[in-house]
Amino acid sequence: MKRDELVNFLNGIFSTHLGIEGGANGLQVEGKEEVKKVGFAVDYSLDLVSFAIRDNVDFLFVHHGIFKKEINSIKGYFYHLIKDLIKNDINLYGMHLPLDLNEKHSHGIKIGEMLGLENMEFYGNIGGFKYIVYGEFKMEKDIEEIKDYILKNVSDTLKTHEFGKKKIRKVAIITGSGISYVDDVLSREVDLFITGETSHSYYHFLKYSKLNVFYLGHYNSEKWGILSVKNLVEKRFKIKTIFYDIPTYL
Numbered sequence: 001m002k003r004d005e006l007v008n009f010l011n012g013i014f015s016t017h018l019g020i021e022g023g024a025n026g027l028q029v030e031g032k033e034e035v036k037k038v039g040f041a042v043d044y045s046l047d048l049v050s051f052a053i054r055d056n057v058d059f060l061f062v063h064h065g066i067f068k069k070e071i072n073s074i075k076g077y078f079y080h081l082i083k084d085l086i087k088n089d090i091n092l093y094g095m096h097l098p099l100d101l102n103e104k105h106s107h108g109i110k111i112g113e114m115l116g117l118e119n120m121e122f123y124g125n126i127g128g129f130k131y132i133v134y135g136e137f138k139m140e141k142d143i144e145e146i147k148d149y150i151l152k153n154v155s156d157t158l159k160t161h162e163f164g165k166k167k168i169r170k171v172a173i174i175t176g177s178g179i180s181y182v183d184d185v186l187s188r189e190v191d192l193f194i195t196g197e198t199s200h201s202y203y204h205f206l207k208y209s210k211l212n213v214f215y216l217g218h219y220n221s222e223k224w225g226i227l228s229v230k231n232l233v234e235k236r237f238k239i240k241t242i243f244y245d246i247p248t249y250l
């Protein structure tokens with residue numbers, strides 16, 4: 001298929017939020033016009049490029065792309081990051097916050113679906129957009145049961161702070177680095193906050209707030225939207241796709 005057809009299709013999915021983060025979203029590095037195989041990954045990295053070259057991938061879709069807002073020089077790590085990509089004519093497409101905020105494909109919505117949450121909606125305010133996924137269990141669920149499910153199906157790097165109720169109904173989710181938004185999360189009553197990463201400095205505040213927080217790890221919280229877009233592209237265009245699972249364990 002044509003690269004531009006794929007780019008237009010993807011831009012269309014994320015059009016509502018596309019402008020939220022300037023030029024960092026969309027086609028970041030232009031490569032060949034004809035696309036036969038599409039690779040998907042959470043992070044852009046040297047490892048990813050080497051796998052893409054090995055597998056003859058023509059187009060890479062990532063959540064964390066090349067974030068340089070202004071490029072004044074191409075040297076060192078940045079040079080190496082793009083050197084083999086350009087040499088091999090591979091397209092790089094990045095979709096950061098617009099993926100996090102997407103009502104169908106965001107990691108948070110996908111995690112909510114896996115957990116069986118109902119009445120899902122977004123709340124909170126980041127740059128005028130709602131960004132926290134909220135959902136409810138139909139009936140109260142034991143916190144241990146949720147932990148077991150997550151460990152088996154969502155994240156084997158789960159860590160928890162359990163300062164709240166043992167029976168859970170109301171859940172908030174911010175994937176990635178979510179802990180710094182906990183004030184916004186608490187603008188609504190929730191029994192459990194699920195996020196990616198934490199920071200030492202929040203421990204006592206969370207205890208004071210009697211909040212349960214599950215940390216899936218940044219990486220393990222942000223695979224799910226990528227997999228969702230991968231399935232969509234594969235079905236829609238009958239094109240070969242590969243998901244590159246390159247965990248950071250963080």
Ligand SMILES: [Fe+2]
Pocket residue numbers: 064175176177218222
């Ligand atoms: Fe992230």
Ligand SMILES: [Fe+2]
Pocket residue numbers: 063096097100175176222
């Ligand atoms: Fe994210």
